[in-house]
Amino acid sequence: MPLADALADLSRLMNDELARLLPLPEGSEARLTEAMRYASLDGGKRLRPFFVLQGARLFNVAEQAALRVAAAIEMVHCYSLVHDDLPAMDDDDLRRGRPTTHRRFDEATAILAGDGLLTKAFEVLAGPATHSDPQVRCELVWELAAAAGPAGMVGGQMADLLAEEREMDMIAVTRLQQMKTGRLIGFSCEAGAILGKAPHPQRQALKAYAHDLGLAFQIADDLLDVEGDPALVGKGLHKDQAAGKATFVSLLGAERAHAQAEALAAQAAAHLDVFDGKADLLREAARYVVDRKL
Amino acid sequence: MPLADALADLSRLMNDELARLLPLPEGSEARLTEAMRYASLDGGKRLRPFFVLQGARLFNVAEQAALRVAAAIEMVHCYSLVHDDLPAMDDDDLRRGRPTTHRRFDEATAILAGDGLLTKAFEVLAGPATHSDPQVRCELVWELAAAAGPAGMVGGQMADLLAEEREMDMIAVTRLQQMKTGRLIGFSCEAGAILGKAPHPQRQALKAYAHDLGLAFQIADDLLDVEGDPALVGKGLHKDQAAGKATFVSLLGAERAHAQAEALAAQAAAHLDVFDGKADLLREAARYVVDRKL
Numbered sequence: 239m240p241l242a243d244a245l246a247d248l249s250r251l252m253n254d255e256l257a258r259l260l261p262l263p264e265g266s267e268a269r270l271t272e273a274m275r276y277a278s279l280d281g282g283k284r285l286r287p288f289f290v291l292q293g294a295r296l297f298n299v300a301e302q303a304a305l306r307v308a309a310a311i312e313m314v315h316c317y318s319l320v321h322d323d324l325p326a327m328d329d330d331d332l333r334r335g336r337p338t339t340h341r342r343f344d345e346a347t348a349i350l351a352g353d354g355l356l357t358k359a360f361e362v363l364a365g366p367a368t369h370s371d372p373q374v375r376c377e378l379v380w381e382l383a384a385a386a387g388p389a390g391m392v393g394g395q396m397a398d399l400l401a402e403e404r405e406m407d408m409i410a411v412t413r414l415q416q417m418k419t420g421r422l423i424g425f426s427c428e429a430g431a432i433l434g435k436a437p438h439p440q441r442q443a444l445k446a447y448a449h450d451l452g453l454a455f456q457i458a459d460d461l462l463d464v465e466g467d468p469a470l471v472g473k474g475l476h477k478d479q480a481a482g483k484a485t486f487v488s489l490l491g492a493e494r495a496h497a498q499a500e501a502l503a504a505q506a507a508a509h510l511d512v513f514d515g516k517a518d519l520l521r522e523a524a525r526y527v528v529d530r531k532l
Numbered sequence: 533m534p535l536a537d538a539l540a541d542l543s544r545l546m547n548d549e550l551a552r553l554l555p556l557p558e559g560s561e562a563r564l565t566e567a568m569r570y571a572s573l574d575g576g577k578r579l580r581p582f583f584v585l586q587g588a589r590l591f592n593v594a595e596q597a598a599l600r601v602a603a604a605i606e607m608v609h610c611y612s613l614v615h616d617d618l619p620a621m622d623d624d625d626l627r628r629g630r631p632t633t634h635r636r637f638d639e640a641t642a643i644l645a646g647d648g649l650l651t652k653a654f655e656v657l658a659g660p661a662t663h664s665d666p667q668v669r670c671e672l673v674w675e676l677a678a679a680a681g682p683a684g685m686v687g688g689q690m691a692d693l694l695a696e697e698r699e700m701d702m703i704a705v706t707r708l709q710q711m712k713t714g715r716l717i718g719f720s721c722e723a724g725a726i727l728g729k730a731p732h733p734q735r736q737a738l739k740a741y742a743h744d745l746g747l748a749f750q751i752a753d754d755l756l757d758v759e760g761d762p763a764l765v766g767k768g769l770h771k772d773q774a775a776g777k778a779t780f781v782s783l784l785g786a787e788r789a790h791a792q793a794e795a796l797a798a799q800a801a802a803h804l805d806v807f808d809g810k811a812d813l814l815r816e817a818a819r820y821v822v823d824r825k826l
Contacts, residue, residue: 260682267687267711269694274682321647326639345620349643350690353615353650354682360654361677364670372666376658379673383655388554388568388648393561396644400563417561 241522245288252287253279255309259362273343273351274358278316281334285455285527286311289426292520293444296513297434306368307378307429310359314386315422317355320348322395328477356386369433377432385421394418398483406484412453415486419459420452427451443512447520450506455527457499460485461492467531499528535816539582546581547573549603553656567637567645568652572610575628579749579821580605583720586814587738590807591728600662601672601723604653608680609716611649614642616689622771650680663727671726679715688712692777700778706747709780713753714746721745737806741814744800749821751793754779755786761825793822 256278262271287308294304323330323338324345331341340348362368363378384390394417401414427448431441463478464487478485487495506524510517550572556565581602588598617624617632618639625635634642656662657672678684688711695708721742725735757772758781772779781789800818804811 263683263687265691265707267682267690267694270682270687270690317647321643324640324643326643346618346693347690349615349618349620350686350693352647353611354686356647356650357677357681357686360673361681364673364677366670372670376660376666376669376673379654379658379670383651383658387651387655388561388564389557392644392648392651393557393564396561396564396641397559399640399644413559 241519241526244519245284248288248291249284251305252284252308252312255305256312259306259309259358269343269347270350270354273339273347274354276342277320277339277348277351278313278355281336282312282316283530284312285523286315286423286426288523289423289448289520290429292517292523293427293430294433295430296440296444296516297430297436299430299433302367303369303433304430306362306365307433308426310362310378310382311422311426311429313355313359313362314382314391317352317359318386318391318395318422320352320355324348327395327399371435374432374435378429381425381428381432385425390417390421391419394421401483402481406489408486408489411484411486411489415453415456416449419456420449423452423455424448440512443509447506447509447524450502450509451524451527454499454502454506454524457486457495457502458528458530460487461495461499462531463487464492503528535813535820538813539578542582542585543578545599546578546602546606549599550606553600553603553652563637563641564644564648567633567641568648570636571614571633571642571645572607572649575630576606576610577824578606579817580609580717580720582817583717583742583814584723586811586817587721587724588727589724590734590738590810591724591730593724593727596661597663597727598724600656600659601727602720604656604672604676605716605720605723607649607653607656608676608685611646611653612680612685612689612716614646614649618642621689621693665729668726668729672723675719675722675726679719684711684715685713688715695777696775700783702780702783705778705780705783709747709750710743713750714743717746717749718742734806737803741800741803741818744796744803745818745821748793748796748800748818751780751789751796752822752824754781755789755793756825757781758786797822 257275260271260275260278262268290308290311291301291304319333320339322328323333324340330338332338339351359382360379363382364375368378369375386392394414397414398418424445427444428441431444460478463485490498503524507521510521551569554565554569554572556562584602584605585595585598613627614633616622617627618634624632626632633645653676654673657676658669662672663669680686688708691708692712718739721738722735725738754772757779784792797818801815804815
């Protein structure tokens with residue numbers, strides 16, 4: 239199964255890159271870096287880095303540059319998990335089968351570790367090793383900030399926290415998920431095209447792929463929350479249900495949600511028709527996000 | 533008093549710029565932007581923006597560009613205050629004479645508002661309106677991230693939280709303060725030189741000014757914590773003492789701390805000898821940071 243092998247390979251590469259970018263300093267603030275490493279090393283499916291590297295391959299971008307961008311995006315993803323898990327937010331004790339960062343360290347350290355990961359991500363992108371053309375680096379910084387900021391991920395998390403208090407229909411849930419997870423997945427898929435200065439239609443194809451795949455991913459997530467095996471998923475389940483939050487599953491029912499995720503995955507793969515066999519792993523990934531058990 | 537007038541003028545300009553950069557969106561995430569505006573509008577001395585604008589004037593940088601950079605730095609400064617005030621950190625109820633962001637809204641909203649301000653700052657810097665040369669924008673992003681990240685402000689806050697548990701001498705306290713406040717003040721003073729592509733010696737002069745002024749500022753802050761008028765300062769006092777934390781005042785005594793702040797302020801101003809009358813307000817600011825009552 240080439241996708242599984244590719245993800246396993248990438249996990250190793252990603253760990254090495256993150257460990258290299260987050261060296262342990264001397265002094266008392268070493269605790270901060272320890273928490274940043276705890277939150278970002280050895281865990282996760284590394285799906286976003288996978289999208290960056292596979293997108294970059296389409297345009298023959300040097301792997302080292304793609305790895306830096308992938309590490310930056312993964313830092314932002316991991317920071318968002320650390321903050322979302324805090325007692326004041328989702329109050330989760332378990333993440334990836336391990337204590338969450340604030341449980342392993344403490345709340346203050348977790349808040350700062352999240353802040354540190356977010357800040358470090360922009361330092362990595364702006365550094366000359368990411369690309370020789372500063373215009374490309376600026377575009378990466380701008381796009382990541384837009385995807386992760388108030389009009390993207392952070393705004394989505396705010397809307398999610400308020401979701402318990404209001405009635406949401408399909409349009410509202412879709413919009414929330416686009417902000418909370420869709421925008422960062424979108425940037426992950428587009429980053430390779432930015433690095434490779436890809437022609438507009440090819441960049442648009444990746445954007446469209448990311449859009450449909452992101453929604454499929456989120457529907458699959460909602461299904462896992464209801465149907466998943468806690469031992470595999472490695473985090474608390476049935477939280478949305480308990481909180482009375484509208485999800486794709488509560489709105490569509492499990493059966494239609496499955497069908498919708500399948501249709502979106504197929505549609506995502508179809509956007510890749512403009513690419514040749516080099517995009518095969520991305521095609522396979524569209525299936526994986528709906529079939530995954532964790 | 534020209535400095536007071538300049539600071540008052542700048543406060544208005546800064547408010548307008550921040551309000552323009554943080555427009556209230558539709559939808560439930562409007563609460564997030566409200567909190568971001570609450571944390572950044574109508575408050576503070578705007579010292580960092582002042583340094584940016586005065587530095588930029590030395591090199592005839594367009595005011596609009598300087599205002600954007602100043603707004604980005606102020607967003608980062610304000611985010612750090614919002615997170616530092618959280619119950620898990622310094623647990624402060626009052627800031628600038630008003631309830632802290634988590635008291636006015638709630639903890640989750642405050643965490644996200646901080647995250648949003650930090651992210652937005654990088655979006656602003658990377659945007660083409662900041663400078664026509666992407667190399668300059670990348671340098672601004674990189675320098676801000678380095679100043680605010682684990683080797684700078686966030687690392688300093690971590691060290692500060694751990695300071696209660698360990699003995700600290702002058703070297704350790706100085707290092708902590710350089711990280712926690714010095715680096716961002718340093719970037720504020722240097723930003724104009726980056727925007728204006730200033731010659732190396734002039735940029736170094738501003739850096740040296742910032743270094744001494746930053747330390748003077750911090751010593752004055754420690755003195756205010758002991759000697760200040762709570763009604764003027766607008767935040768809780770005597771917190772370091774209560775926590776048994778080493779400060780410049782506890783290590784030097786009030787008298788020597790005053791003398792040290794004075795000496796550093798004079799030394800800071802002396803670094804500006806390479807500039808003509810255009811640097812007069814910066815010279816005056818070196819006095820202001822040690823004489824201020826808030």
